[in-house]
Amino acid sequence: MRLPKPGDPKRRALMARVRQQGTAAELTVAAALRSAGHAYRLNVRSLPGSPDFANRKRKWAIFVHGCFWHQHTGCKRATIPKANEAFWRDKFGANRRRDARALRALRGVGFRVAIxxxxxxxxxxALAARLSKILESRRVDMPKPVDH
Ligand SMILES: [Zn+2]
Structure with a gap:
């Protein structure tokens, strides 16, 4: 595909679409959620950590994390650049602390959270199984019928 020239409205539309679509990983999760029939909102800024996907009513949130930026423990993608190593360690440390804070805050208000x-x-x-673990358990959260 050729990129339309700058200033071409087609190009603006294309760039907007790219921004909205997010990463390949986010697209895959979005497709998995849709195929399982789950409604969601994207980049929910009103929730701690701005989860990538969330449903406030159902009280679940999903973060899609890049293994490098969020330093996935034990993952081969979670490398630390040798140049400016101290800088990267600080940065990754801050990212991980922020992630942990968001997780705690969301769980604290009763959300089920998946990373x-x-x-x-x-x-x-594996992805579908992981998602269903937090999504399917919604039945448990339904108000109990009251017996008189
Ligand atoms: Zn990983």
Missing amino acids: VWECEIADGE
Whole structure:
């Protein structure tokens, strides 16, 4: 595909679409949620940590994390650049602390939270299983019928 020239309205539309679509990992999660029939909102800034996907009513949130930026423990993508190593360690440390804070805050208000790592996306079945764990348990949260 050729990129339309700058100033061409087609180009503006294309760039907007790219921004809205997000990363390949986010697209995969969006497709998995849609195919399972789950309604969601994207980049929910009103919730701690601005989850990538969330449903306030159902009280679940999903973060899609890049293994490098969020330093996926034990993952081969979670490398630390040798140049400016101290800088990167600080930066990654701050990212991880922020992630942990968001997780605690969301759980504190009763949300079920899943973190989907970029490297897990390739395995569609594992992804679906992981998502269903937080999404399917919604039945438990339904108000109990009152017996008189
Ligand atoms: Zn990973």
